[in-house]
Amino acid sequence: MGVEHEGNYQYFEESMLELKNLTKTAEGEVVFSLTQKRPQIDRRTVIGKGKIAELVTLIETYEANLVIFNHELTPRQSQTIGDALGIPVIDRVQVILDIFAMRARSKEGKLQVELAQLEYLLPRLMGQGKMMSRLGGGIGTRGPGETKLETDRRHIRNKVTIIKKELKEVEAHRTRTRQKRQTNDTFQIGLIGYTNAGKSTILNALTKAQTYEEDQLFATLDPLTKKWRLPEGFEVTLTDTVGFIQDLPTQLINAFHSTLEESRNMDLLLHVVDASSDNRQQHEETVLKLMEELDLTGIPVLTVYNKADQMNPATFVPTLFPSVLISAKSLSGKEQLSQAIKLSIMEILQPYTLTVASHEGNTLNQLKKETLLVTADFDPETQRYVAKGFAPPYSFAIRLMEDN
Known part of the structure; x- marks a missing residue:
């Protein structure tokens, strides 16, 4: 369910398609999609009484057991809409958090996801117990789990404090490791970009790291650093990071502070862009905006336009410079990328x-x-x-x- 208004009309269709893909990635089945145009969202129900009634009819027709809104819902909105519809209601943020709960593998990743979920759900606990038990598992219930969500706020606040303490210890270890690399004068390269742009594929092509790569949103969650030796013999490190996305939840940016800190200490950033995407420019703008928020703008960037095999390279016009157009899955793409990285390194060193x-x-x-x-x-x-x-x-x- 999405509302097109003055603030999002430029990327509304792309955002709705993205929500559909997020839902599929979270192992949900989309049975219908409802959109609405209005100057601004309704403060109480987001979509207004008329659309609520239409939504109730569609829920009965398609036998839906969950409604996902393409907007971050306030606790009151979530409860009001849920009461009116009679089935659980979650928003885009909860879907993203749910996918992160599925993808987390390391202890740090799991802690970060749980922290983000608890901090997001804490003000939304009123009335959630009934709705969560009615849902009986599925999207929006992974991670902390419904038993934890139904306990009192004090217990959850204590849990948040414990997680933050554990994360500080993990972050201290990560800082020591990072400082060791810097002391050894190791040249560090970070992979950043919109989710599903092909960062893990590039990491695997260059280092044979065998990381999880799939045509899915947020295929990589935990950061992975691997050594890579250039053809000339120069040893550098490559770090793959979580993909960015439109309206990346603030809770995730806060929770993944130490992970994103990795990118802040890089000597060179490879901004990987899906060159075949119809919304390439929007993806670029989203990443550049988040880079600004994360204080990464002072680091040299090489834009890697990936997936040249899925488009016509002759008609491609880059919008960011310096850049290189490749297909990460081809041998020539690997060679082109190595050469472009080499030239960037020569400018930095x-x-x-x-x-x-x-x-x-x-x-x-x-x-x-x-x-x-x-x-x-x-x-x-x-x-x-x-x-x-x-x-x-x-x-x-x-x-x-x-x-x-």
Whole structure:
């Protein structure tokens, strides 16, 4: 159920289609879709008395057992609409939270999802016990579960406090790991983008990480960091993160603070975009807006237009720069992407020129591994190698160049 109004008319159809896909991802079956145009939503029932009556008829006709609204409902709206319809009512946020509860695998991911769900549902507990028990499982009941939702508020607040404490401990461990990578001068690349753009496919293509990749929304939830060696030998890390989406719930942004913190410490971000999507530009704008909110705008970005195999590359016009158009599932796509990443790294790192004695093979190997070594030509007259490349500002290569 969705209302098209002055604030959302530009992306309303896309948003409704997205809600349908979210419902399917949450293992629900869409039996009917009802939309309405009005200047602004009704403060009490979102859709007004007339549409409520129409909705009751459709529920009886299609024997629906759940209604999903494409708007975040206030606790009062949720209760009022639920009482009028006689069946459970949830909103877009709860569907997204439900999918996250399905996808979470790590301890941290599960804790973050549970925290987001509890904080979202806490003010909505009044009258929910009856509705949840009537639902008997399904969308909107995963995660904390109906028994926890029916307990008193104090118990839930205590649970929230415990989860936050556990997450702080996990976050401290993640911070130590991140600082260790930074101390080792490891170049860090983060994958960000709209959900289902192909981030996990790219991670798998470059690192053979074998992460879960599927044509589904939020296929990846827990962040995964893998080492990747460029063809030149330079070792970097690649981190896959949760996909962004229109109207990403505030509760999720807050709960996944430590996960999103990973992106904030990257040296380069790969903004993966589904080039075949009809709403590509809207997806780009959503991600750019969230990047601004998460304070990621100061990090260099390479836009990776993916899924070139599902469109006509000859008619494609990029809107973000620098960018590269690829198909992550093809060998040529992997090579194109590697080359584009290499050029981006060269712009970020500091150029160096060093002479290395012929017997100092270990130094050359270290340069290959810890810097982007472009050439290493042997000069027979001096019996030394002339090594040229690009290195992090505090790496041993820059120190050697300064000492020379």
